[in-house]
Amino acid sequence: xxxxxxxxxxxxxxxxxxxxxxxxxxxxxxxxxxxxxxxxxxxxxxxxxxxxxxxxxxxxxxxxxxxxxxxxxxxxxxxxxxxxxxxxxxxxxxxxxxxxxxxxxxxxxxxxxxxxxxxxxxxxxxxxxxxxxxxxxxxxxxxxxxxxxxxxxxxxxxxxxxxxxxxxxxxxxxxxxx
Numbered sequence: 159x160x161x162x163x164x165x166x167x168x169x170x171x172x173x174x175x176x177x178x179x180x181x182x183x184x185x186x187x188x189x190x191x192x193x194x195x196x197x198x199x200x201x202x203x204x205x206x207x208x209x210x211x212x213x214x215x216x217x218x219x220x221x222x223x224x225x226x227x228x229x230x231x232x233x234x235x236x237x238x239x240x241x242x243x244x245x246x247x248x249x250x251x252x253x254x255x256x257x258x259x260x261x262x263x264x265x266x267x268x269x270x271x272x273x274x275x276x277x278x279x280x281x282x283x284x285x286x287x288x289x290x291x292x293x294x295x296x297x298x299x300x301x302x303x304x305x306x307x308x309x310x311x312x313x314x315x316x317x318x319x320x321x322x323x324x325x326x327x328x329x330x331x332x333x334x335x336x
Contacts, residue, residue: 215240216241217249219263220264220293221266226242246269247269261289262327263292311334
């Protein structure tokens with residue numbers, strides 16, 4: 159991949175519809191800018207909305223700009239409002255300030271790693287009930303159990319399928335709202 163410095167580029171994926179209208183990723187199409195956004199006309203509010211209340215706010219925290227952009231684009235296509243942070247310190251400050259509906263955080267980051275961020279969010283009365291999904295290349299069973307034991311609502315390993323991550327995010331938010 160070649161790109162110009164400071165130029166925006168995102169990974170695009172092709173999707174197909176299965177019976178019942180569910181989108182399924184069928185292939186990655188390299189690096190491009192999405193030319194259009196799919197609409198959900200006729201099917202009611204998308205997964206990124208809470209009925210008439212409005213869009214769900216997702217805070218995505220990762221030090222990898224490619225992952226941030228991939229998640230931002232995929233979540234926005236699904237109707238979510240997305241806020242991005244580049245490290246745990248920035249993410250913690252944004253979580254306190256913006257009170258998002260859910261946080262998705264990498265674990266291995268500078269300044270404050272995702273596990274420390276998770277502990278800090280759970281210890282703060284303003285964010286203790288905030289659902290957190292850890293997203294990490296750390297895939298050993300003991301690492302996953304440690305993240306869940308610290309209070310993560312879900313743990314997704316890299317590489318990941320953006321559509322499955324959206325499904326898991328919706329499940330976590332739905333459970334938190336019960």
